[in-house]
Amino acid sequence: MEKLTLRAPDDWHIHLRDGDALERTVGDAARQFRRAIVMPNLVPPVVDAEDALFYQLRIREQIPAGNPFEPLMVIYLTDNTDAEVIELAHKAGVIAAKLYPAGATTNSDSGVTDINNIYPALEAMQECGMKLLLHGEVTTSDIDIFDREQVFIEKILSRVVEDFPALRIVLEHITTANAAEFVGKARDGVAATITAHHLLYNRNHMLVGGIRPHYYCLPILKRGYHQSALIEAATSGNPKFFLGTDSAPHAQDRKENACGCAGCYTAFSAIELYAEAFERAGKLDRLEAFASEYGPDFYGLPRNDGTITLVREPWQIPASLPMGDAQLVPLAAGETLNWRLVDSEQPTADKKDSE
Numbered sequence: 001m002e003k004l005t006l007r008a009p010d011d012w013h014i015h016l017r018d019g020d021a022l023e024r025t026v027g028d029a030a031r032q033f034r035r036a037i038v039m040p041n042l043v044p045p046v047v048d049a050e051d052a053l054f055y056q057l058r059i060r061e062q063i064p065a066g067n068p069f070e071p072l073m074v075i076y077l078t079d080n081t082d083a084e085v086i087e088l089a090h091k092a093g094v095i096a097a098k099l100y101p102a103g104a105t106t107n108s109d110s111g112v113t114d115i116n117n118i119y120p121a122l123e124a125m126q127e128c129g130m131k132l133l134l135h136g137e138v139t140t141s142d143i144d145i146f147d148r149e150q151v152f153i154e155k156i157l158s159r160v161v162e163d164f165p166a167l168r169i170v171l172e173h174i175t176t177a178n179a180a181e182f183v184g185k186a187r188d189g190v191a192a193t194i195t196a197h198h199l200l201y202n203r204n205h206m207l208v209g210g211i212r213p214h215y216y217c218l219p220i221l222k223r224g225y226h227q228s229a230l231i232e233a234a235t236s237g238n239p240k241f242f243l244g245t246d247s248a249p250h251a252q253d254r255k256e257n258a259c260g261c262a263g264c265y266t267a268f269s270a271i272e273l274y275a276e277a278f279e280r281a282g283k284l285d286r287l288e289a290f291a292s293e294y295g296p297d298f299y300g301l302p303r304n305d306g307t308i309t310l311v312r313e314p315w316q317i318p319a320s321l322p323m324g325d326a327q328l329v330p331l332a333a334g335e336t337l338n339w340r341l342v343d344s345e346q347p348t349a350d351k352k353d354s355e
């Protein structure tokens with residue numbers, strides 16, 4: 001049987017939520033990834049070191065026994081985040097801070113209303129080496145939803161990149177050719193994550209033949225032309241582009257709704273979805289670097305030791321999954337994937353534990 005063995009991958013952008021969602025989300029993430037950068041957009045958000053450490057404990061409680069999964073924590077920037085908050089978070093091991101422009105996406109009401117409000121925080125981040133993660137969309141009502149990423153790059157990102165020349169910045173979940181081009185040409189220390197769904201789909205998948213709420217996420221799926229540019233970037237071997245699923249669960253009734261929530265749940269089959277996208281592009285040989293090397297290199301962390309193995313054995317993504325008391329519809333529910341994740345090598349530390 002055809003096999004694909006990869007250095008154990010990491011997810012550089014995931015939403016695990018909280019409470020009784022964690023059993024589902026942490027279990028799925030830990031089966032796929034060794035480390036994950038956990039987004040802080042809870043209600044209320046994770047805004048400082050204390051919040052991040054408590055949230056990390058709640059996540060750790062749900063890691064299956066013997067699984068080496070490591071949640072990497074992020075704080076949420078608000079208009080009130082000052083240099084001291086940044087320094088304390090940095091000392092506590094928080095590796096990044098996340099900018100959500102207020103109103104841009106799910107649970108972003110406490111986000112930043114004007115980039116100038118966080119300039120002291122960005123200064124402190126540049127100083128201590130904490131990374132800046134961006135939901136890169138402007139939110140003003142005059143800007144069309146399909147243009148919001150591009151306008152963010154022109155109006156906000158290009159300025160931040162220049163004003164903080166040593167700040168390490170990740171433009172998260174990019175969705176446009178404009179973003180791929182900007183990041184490709186930007187100075188060192190500017191990178192981007194790309195989701196599996198933005199590689200596999202474009203807005204036709206969401207809107208032709210009926211409106212399909214499970215494909216609705218932010219930034220919204222764009223034209224096929226942009227999808228092609230993202231596939232090109234992800235499979236190019238440029239280390240500025242690496243894996244971030246943006247897996248974002250919402251209960252079925254919150255998605256299949258007259259005002260449905262934004263977010264696609266991909267953690268259940270993330271690496272298999274990426275394998276599908278890379279295989280379709282004829283670039284499976286580039287998957288390992290994208291999934292397991294460029295991310296840790298950017299963050300200055302070691303690459304993982306273990307491996308994962310996928311086999312070429314078609315399987316069907318289930319129609320729904322339990323999440324606490326709710327049901328969750330995974331992205332591409334009912335669709336067949338060619339690659340199946342079979343096992344993760346047990347790391348040395350766990351072998352010792354079970355002796």
Ligand SMILES: NC(=O)N[C@@H](CC(=O)O)C(=O)O
Nearest residue numbers: 015105106217218248262263
């Ligand atoms: N991507 C989404 O559509 N939703 C995310 C938020 C985000 O990453 O923007 C969520 O938390 O649900």
Ligand SMILES: [Zn+2]
Nearest residue numbers: 105135218219
């Ligand atoms: Zn986002």
Ligand SMILES: [Zn+2]
Nearest residue numbers: 015039246248
């Ligand atoms: Zn996200």
